[in-house]
Amino acid sequence: MIGRSERMCSAACLELMHAEMVSYFLSARETRESAQKEMERLGFRVGQKLAERYTKDYGRITEPMEVLRFIFSDFWPVVFSKPPDSLTTNNNSLYYIEDTDFRWTSKISVTSRTTLEDASYFLTFPCGIVKGAFAALDVDADVKADFQETPSRCLFTIIFKGKAIPTR
């Protein structure tokens, strides 16, 4: 473990800062697309660094499937505080990670004025993190996320670019 003892970050702090970040980018950028791009870029850089840090004792990862397994079972619980719930595929380079209680967005309340679509901006930064983690491990993948009915249930879609069946 890096550092003398395991250092924890307050979950409330992280959620509040993330909310402020989303609010800042949506107001400071001219279009919503550029705000999303900027947040994804930030998440990308964070994800790259986190992946480097958490693969320290992992050994060499040679297959994209192993990278996916690493992201699902080791990376996700540490970054998003709990393991994800399911990993499915459509057998054609599309993989779905479902998290039924995604901590970063579970406290968002959806009313008639603030829709799920507005809340979807809160998923851009986490998508960037996962995308950056894949990129740091040499896998070119696109990551998108949607809410399934409520802000707690999230479905992350991972699209492996390149060949249809990822092989090194």
Place this chain on the structure above:
Amino acid sequence: MNVFVIVGKDDNPIYQAAFISQPKGSTELCHLHQFLIHAALDCTDEQVWTTNSLFLRAVDFFHEMHTSAYVTPGHCRFMMLHDQPKIEDNLKNFFLEAHELYLKVILNPFYEPNTPITSPAFDAKIRALGKKYLS
């Protein structure tokens, strides 16, 4: 004589440290060392996928100078040019601790990955590691 180089993903040198016990030779020697290390990069890339371990023992050998490599999961290569073939265990420990120091540099939000490492603290710690494991 040991030369330690960290090479990034685009084959660009990120950091370099020479642990030379005898007085400095000509600048030609420095160029030769750099050349040998970069020539060993191809051999490293071949051997990387053959093993699950991060530490690759001697990847190249030229004129009594061995090159050993350690490749992080993010494909950043730590190369060591040395002339004593028997210090493998020390090398492995050196690389492991250098990896930890490298991770600390990466986690610095002001550091852009794949750019030269200019932190004097990092340099001092690597030199201390060199003294500890390589002499």
